[in-house]
Amino acid sequence: MTTIEELTQPHFDLVAGWLSNREINRWLTAEWRDKVATAVLMAVMLRNKKNRVFLVRWNDQPVGLTALADIDIADATAMVWYFLGDSTLAGKGIVSSAVTQMAKKCFQELKLKSLYAWAMADNLASARVLQKAGFQKAGKLRQAACSNGEQVDRIYFDLLASEVPAA
């Protein structure tokens, strides 16, 4: 079973280790890409009110992260990002379930109206996660991301609060 909970200090080192893995961070925004993350950076991220960060557990074991960035209360929107820390568990539906749970929670608690995410055009697994979580393709920014040294399109997805059934 997949669950999410607010990320707290005891897991900062674990999450920073995952974020420092190039196989994970190469797909993220340039803020994290090809960088070494630390527990201090995790604390800085959590202090920023524009972020909301959740540890993902699978059968009680911490296995990944799902988060909101750029929370904009005035416009009731935020950007979604996520990763699976343990790649041996890929394809079990863990991150799709975590993103679904986070979206529902944040629509309810933060009263957001629209969430968005973007994936590099060559990140098919991420696009599938968003599709399974109910997001729709919103459009693309051409050649707007660097994937492994190649410029690729950013594919944008969005999800409205009105499209998510209440818990």
Ligand SMILES: CC(C)(COP(=O)(O)OP(=O)(O)OC[C@H]1O[C@@H](n2cnc3c(N)ncnc32)[C@H](O)[C@@H]1OP(=O)(O)O)[C@@H](O)C(=O)NCCC(=O)NCCS
């Ligand atoms: C993308 C990622 C989060 C997926 O995590 P996950 O727990 O395996 O995701 P899920 O099991 O919920 O769903 C993955 C889906 O993608 C599919 N998939 C995986 N690799 C794929 C590929 N190369 N092409 C097409 N589909 C693919 C899986 O089959 C599955 O779909 P299905 O359930 O219809 O079979 C994980 O691979 C990851 O952390 N990647 C690196 C970080 C990242 O890309 N983050 C997103 C940044 S936008």
